Amino acid sequence: MTGTNATTEQIEQWLAEKLALSVDLENCELTSDGRTMRLIYMKSLCDSKMIRRFFIAPFFEIRSMDLYVQYISSLPSGTKFTNVVRALDLILSGSVALFVDGKIYLLEALQDVKSSVGAATVEAIVQGPQDAFTESIFTNLNMVRRRYKSSNLKIENSTVGYLSQTAIALVYDDRKVDMGILTDVKDKFSQMKIDKIQSSGELEKALSPHGFRLVPTMMTTERPDRAIDNLSEGKIIILIDTSPFALILPSTFFDFFTAMDDKVQLPFVGYFLLVLRYVGLFMTLTLPALYVAFTSYNPEILKMNLTLLIAGSRASVPYPSFVEVLIMLVMMEFLIEASLRLPKAIGPTATTVGGLILGTASTEAGLVGSIMIILVAAVAISNFVIPINMMSFSVRFAKYWFVLLAAVFGLLGVVVGVIGSILYLCNLRSFGRPYMRLFHIHEQRGGGTDGHQ
Template identity: 55%
Template structure:
């Protein structure tokens, strides 16, 4: 099966021009005494062993170029491309373009990475793909390119770290990306000076322009499907070697409350789930502060029955409500950290039993009220609703600012913190994009970068 170079204007030069910007595009020429062949393929989706065993080795074992051409034509893995679109699709799928004399062949050398790919652990979903990025950048690029078969998906590579020499790949859709964002990222990466780079979190911290920020402005994800979805949204993905996470930027506040499950569910179900997460964030930030406010400053706001119920539960508590809340929140933080540090075999059991014993003993001893145990449990559960760990950690810290403000100023302090937090969100920018907007730029997928 063959395609002549001038058929439908399919030629090596045209194909290489279409794949311009592919850092993993390999263009080689193999020469033997009887002739030569041209090889063109995408390294991240092509199996090197198949290429070496069934394409290159037989070439040097043949006695003539005609015999090798007959071998390629009759091989079951050879495909015919009668149109430009099919030629590009075959290359993006992992086929090798073979140029022999004036003929073009497409040889099946697809690479499907499965070994070393594990299931997601930090971003689990109930439906959809379950594979996670690995510590091998070649496998990660393979998983991304298999899902995003487009000539517009460009890749740039660089090495960062004077000692570690960490390989980095920058991926973006050239027809959707904002080129101003891409330019700013290149400038920051070009001026980055570091000895050792081992984690995506380190790189995200280095390229951030706001050193005193409390909220993340770039998503760090282990899911290749999240990376692909954000690439289609016009964002940029950074994949590092030796780490199983990728950076997606620019990311807005709304992105951190989106689970990949939301894209699979019915629209009304997906919006309901996102609303639950927003309510969970509000509960995490406000519940401890409101408890202190309603207990110590403004009990007249709530109904008399509830005020008496809270007062009765705190009858034996020897210290102010602020100390009570702070003590239980810190104990919950200790349990959360212990569950992460302990071995997986005993971590959940030890922290669950420890939490139950501590809560029951503290209530029986009169150190905390029963309602306080309910409140702390609600705060902990609502915080875990956030799909991405970076935002979850930030919200965990922010709730103490609300708590301190409530302890000193009461309800006024809570209101001031809410207004100040909203103003802070409205002021923030992520690579020039407004941080506190409900949706990312919807027209990124319709316009060329730099036109909006």
Template identity: 55%
Template sequence: MVRKGSGELSLWLADQLSDQIDFEQLKLGPSKEVGLQYMRSLTNSDTVKRYVVVPSYELKDAKAFEEYIAAFPGTVRAEDRRTAMEYVLKGFAMLTFASRCYLVDAVKVESSGIGEAMNESIVQGPRDAFSENIETNINMVRRRYQSPTLKADMLTVGNISRTTVAILYDDARVNRQVLREMKKRIEAVKIDILQSSGEMEKYLTKERFRVFPTMIVTERPDRVVFNLAEGKVVVLINSNGFAIIAPTVFSDFFTAMDDKIQVPMVGWFLKITRYIGLFLTLTLPGLYITFASYNPEILKAQISLLIAGSRAGVPYPSFMEVFLMLLMMEFLTEASLRLPKAIGPTATTVGGLILGQAATQAGLVSNIMIILVSAVAISNFIIPLSMMGYTIRVIKYIIAVLAIAFGLVGIVISVVGLILYLSGLRSFGQPYMKMHVLEFRAKGDR
């Protein structure tokens, strides 16, 4: 224990971190000395100088100085080696007295300021996004959710990274079963490094093979506040500007924060528009294959002749045409994300125009196929949350494959199977296809 040998703990720490730790001796009177150890790369030197070094010269008494340090906000008693090592690696400064050691909060915070939301843009409403500092993020939530029942439970995840994780919830509204399950899953995460909310979301999901997301990863504090009021649980991770929200229902992924600001009729119209876009982006490729190769008699004769005339010069089957253009659209989408922002939009726009026009003139694809691929891409991009957008991009290929095998019957089978799969899906025990998130409010055993 530290009480019996604080000097031994100081020597052990210096030996373990010999090439990284700074050591100083603070003189308190003619015969009293206090050891000061901290890591310069992690500890704020100005804080140490102002609140530790300067007061040591002013007090001139070891007992008074120890009482001052013990009462300093954020100070922790170092009871063993593990505690000392953990806090020093976080940026705390360790002070070694005759029989006790104290860890003073002097962490150097290196993070970006509060910026504007980039992935979930809105027309009206708040534009700020989470930062990479968990304390700042909690502050942003508390400023909007000024309720005494808002709780924040702190945990540590990662054997090496020792990442701080905060579980936020409204104690008066939260679903207790969901809260217990969330804590249980986080405590069960045994990894070395944790750096992002997306990584944590993967570990929190029980289903090994899943297609649809069962938790929301968002950068918007206003979305977090709205879901806290619905009795949901929010997970914040230090050094990451995103939050995890659970449980979620299918309709949550098609709700933009603009919908809460608009008048009810406009909000419902926008949401219905997104569901129409969902249906189009899923089924248009499969319907084109069906009507061009299997069941042209379903359409009017003029439309069937129009499709056949457009494909007269195309040398391969309709499904190859569809997959070729869909893959090219995927390449353009990925290029727009990976290229530098200065040239990304220009390069992908010019590339898309040149590819589409050249492929049509060369007879590799039909004019109708270009229109269809554009409609599929636009319909996919109207989904507010990118997590669901990525899922839909994958599902449309499965429906297209079934359309190749069974025609229109394959599309019907795929749509029915998709609805059945979603109906059986659960998010922390809650049905995924619940129609309204307000049903989560104040539920669960107390």
């Protein structure tokens, strides 16, 4: 059935049948002075006050059907009827179908259930703006517009997901954006075949090439100021309705280690904090592996006193060092996961007490060495200095590869692991751009400039 070969009665009946089992369906007929009008919409999506004010009340106030049709046609939120499938999609997206005088009008009446703008909790900072994105795409666009008051800021709307029909907004500065990357992103959206999108992480997976990836190549953020900072560098921001996180692309490895605090600190303080994060990254990846290598394979590298200290702490441990490391690292992963999943009221207390009991009891029982407890605590703490959680989770997983290499090859395995990681990162691309690019080259893009030059 199409809009060109079906009557309004047939279209009305088809829509009613398709939505018949929906308890929030409103299918009502209005009559006044011999005139009739039918409305079909979803009560859970549409603003009932808007419908009464702009559609129902004028129907009873305007006595002429011709004048009412002119009024409806002049409303700016209308969409031209093309076919019944498109009409059904619009109704399920918050539009009202009006059947008036043998014609069909589709008018948007979406109820924007706004989440209150709260403080950032995932990427908390000491200084700087404290607000965070919400689940409402309109609220998020408002926060972006307030901070980036440029006529070059462009926003393109689209929908993804056959079932969810999730609204997304493509935000970019048309004078700074790389047109090659922008075209690539639009092509990926047009070719995307997916049932639903509910979060930025799902969209990131859908946009990324298939295959093994150890680190994220697109950044997610809840902070509007980070989004604006990346907009000014010519990057693309993707806002997803119902998700309080925005997607930033393309991204480099070094972007994941930049906190918004760095922008407001004194220069040397900012550089110090940045170096601290890279030291934390190196410690998280290599400390457990170095412990295994020095204990089981290459003890001669350490000073004699330190070698004897480690050997004394492991005197009662009945299994090899890599088993000891794996046991403590896995127990630490359990504690971290428990702290994330438990209710906030008891989570910190339960995990702190659990960590203390496990560490003390394991040492006294001779199952692990005392130095191992210090090492695991240092690894856990250093992992949390990484500002972006997506990268933090990847680093948590990557350290087990280093432990495995150290258990098989000793110190040589750790060196090979570091070199292999660097080569892997250098080979990665984020929408065609080198993942390990150190510097951003600010150039005038847009117009006819080729983004891949």
